Amino acid sequence: MxxxxxxxxxxxxxxxxxxxxxxxxxxxxxxxxxxxxxxxxxxxxxxxxxxxxxxxxxxxxxxxxxxxxxxxxxxxxxxxxxxxxxxxxxxxxxxxxxxxxxxxxxxxxxxxxxxxxxxxxxxxxxxxxxxxxxxxxxxxxxxxxxxxxxxxxxxxxARLALAASAVTDERLRIASSLGSGLSAGLREIHDLAALQRPDVLDELIAVARRTLAAARATAAELRSLSLAPEAASARALLASAGIVADIRVGHREPLGPAGTVLATVLREAVTAVVRVGDARRCEVSTEERSGQVVLRVVSDGAPHGVALGADVLDGLAERVRAADGRLTAGLEPDGRFAVEAAVAAAPAPAAADPAELRTALALYYALLGMFCVKALMFVPAPRLALGAVCVAAFCAFQVRFSIQDATRHARLALLASAVLALVPLPWLGRNWIGAAGILAGSLLIALPLRAGAALAAALAVTAGVIGGDGPVSALLTTVSALVSCVVVYAVLRLVRLVRELQRATAGLARAAAVTERLRAARDLHDLLGHGLAAVLLKAELARRLADSDAPRCRAELADIVRLAERGRAELGALADDGPRLSLSAELASAAAVLEAASIAVEVEDGPVPAAAGAVLSVVLREAVTNVLRHSRARHARIALAVADGSARLEVENDGVPDGVTAPGSGIGGLSVRLAEAGGTLAAGPDDGWYLLRAELPLR
Structure with a gap:
């Protein structure tokens, strides 16, 4: 040479x-x-x-x-x-x-x-x-x-740190949204009850009702970002009725306003399946289709459209239409009954490209630009126009299918790129060999690794044979193409890795924010909501006692002051890691609330570790609230025990309404909370009584 x-x-x-x-x-x-x-x-x-x-x-x-x-x-x-x-x-x-x-x-x-x-x-x-x-x-x-x-x-x-930052931001937003209305309501309840005057009881009851409605509405708004709580409730409801539940989630969260509508459809449809009572299997599925979130509830029992009723179906259809969606119900070809609701999916927030992605893209464009300059430097003058056309077309294909990930006509484009990389080699000079290397690197990205590697090697060898003047020159040309192939593959792979990390980080932060909102919603419903319900109950009791038993009326007002103070503390804790409750205090409060409702209560207390007690306290509140709201109980029993490495809470009452075969919707949130701690929850009629049992392993 x-x-x-x-x-x-x-x-x-x-x-x-x-x-x-x-x-x-x-x-x-x-x-x-x-x-x-x-x-x-x-x-x-x-x-x-x-x-x-x-x-x-x-x-x-x-x-x-x-x-x-x-x-x-x-x-x-x-x-x-x-x-x-x-x-x-x-x-x-x-x-x-x-x-x-x-x-x-x-x-x-x-x-x-x-x-x-x-x-x-x-x-x-x-x-x-x-x-x-x-x-x-x-x-x-x-x-x-x-x-x-x-x-x-x-x-x-840094993904976990970013997720933690998203949680912190979400807590600040939640605290801001809760800080005005609910805090003011609790303060007003506290101040009115502290007056110890019967003439303010009507105003106190009105404020308590308004604050309770606001708490429940806020909890519903926070829950609407996700179908997970309603899906958990549906699973628990179906399982308690002996119906096999098959729940498949195929949508991205958060859902936004669509979540509230779909949650209502899911709750009503599953309730209808349980009410009819002859279904053996129920399938609940969600998917994203044509810019919409589609919810389907399909059961193999009698058409539960009959159980739903025309008025309920019409009401659901109207709510779905108000959200720019549609609702259909009817028999499937296989004889099963299906309810399907489709609502527009919330658009994903536009995110700016991270600096790493911009750097990777700039690197690839610089690589193509350098290839253009080097290739045209050695093109003979009479063929310069041909070289410019080939360079422009080749780079356009690369940008389209390597960077933009276009898949339409991909095979045709790869074939055209191969023709442009190989055919002009004898006429466009020695530096055109870079086209073969760039194409080989793109093949490693566009195809499965084995197939891409085989084709990239074949392309490099072909380029060496066409572009070389002899055996040694052909070998050097092949090595040059392979070097270019490795460089291009590395750059394109990094572009994809950065994009994958961007999507994963955004997804993790989004999931963390949704989880934080669900935690706040559960705490609002399970803690603050139930505390406000107890305030309302005691205020109504105090009004009845105002004329006949003034000392008892003042005692109830004092309890309301204490409940309002606790509610304000719990509201402030929602912006932190969540309230840490004392099980013994909750047990005493539950007994007092039940006795205030003229329900005789039997308490079997036992020592429970603080960590397990904080979780069981929430379950106890929900159970007592259900007794007050959904039963005609005259007797109740609360039992706490620790055995075989688990803490157990049982709450039962004798006021089971006729036809009740499954727990209420609030039980689903408790099931989720217990499942996060590794525990289980069961609820349903038991020998004429209604029994709720929660078990939590001790760690």
């Missing part, structure tokens, strides 16, 4: 079917210790690669400890390019290291040395410019790929 072939190419990537070890090969043929010189070249290259790998380890950005390795890398590079005669293109490795370590002075000296060496070696100015562009491109690519890989790792490690 001549002087131009020996020194004209460096790293070989993205243009130039040449390799940086041509000069040592030439020296080996000339004799004079060629074998030893070749071994030295190989050793130098391996040493540079090993030194380059240090940047992938933690702490690579600490400049002090790296200086001795930087000096060693520069020394090895100087020996390789100088006495050993390796191509200047090898300097892309130390150039990348200097960029990563931000050593601008040394980088300038390295660039000046590369210009001087190549000016002495190259036959033409064009060869000098071509090789220096290769050095700059190689160094930039190594720098960017290493930086992006480290940034992607940092983003991955």
């Amino acid at each position: 001549g002087r131009r072939a020996a020194h004209g190419a460096g790293a070989g990537g993205l243009g130039g079917g040449r390799a940086g070890l041509d000069a040592p090969v030439e020296g080996a043929r000339a004799g004079g210790g060629g074998a030893g010189r070749g071994a030295a070249v190989v050793a130098a290259c391996l040493a540079l690669v090993a030194l380059q790998l240090r940047h992938t380890r933690p702490g690579h950005d600490q400049q002090g400890p790296q200086l001795r390795w930087t000096v060693a890398e520069l020394a090895v590079s100087a020996v390789a390019v100088g006495p050993l005669g390796v191509s200047v293109g090898l300097l892309c490795l130390p150039a990348a290291s200097l960029l990563l370590e931000r050593r601008r002075l040394l980088l300038g000296l390295l660039g000046a040395g590369a210009v001087l060496v190549e000016a002495l070696r190259a036959a033409t100015l064009r060869d000098t410019v071509d090789l220096l562009l290769t050095v700059a491109l190689g160094g930039t690519m190594l720098y960017a790929v290493t930086t992006l890989a480290l940034l992607a790792t940092r983003v991955h490690a």
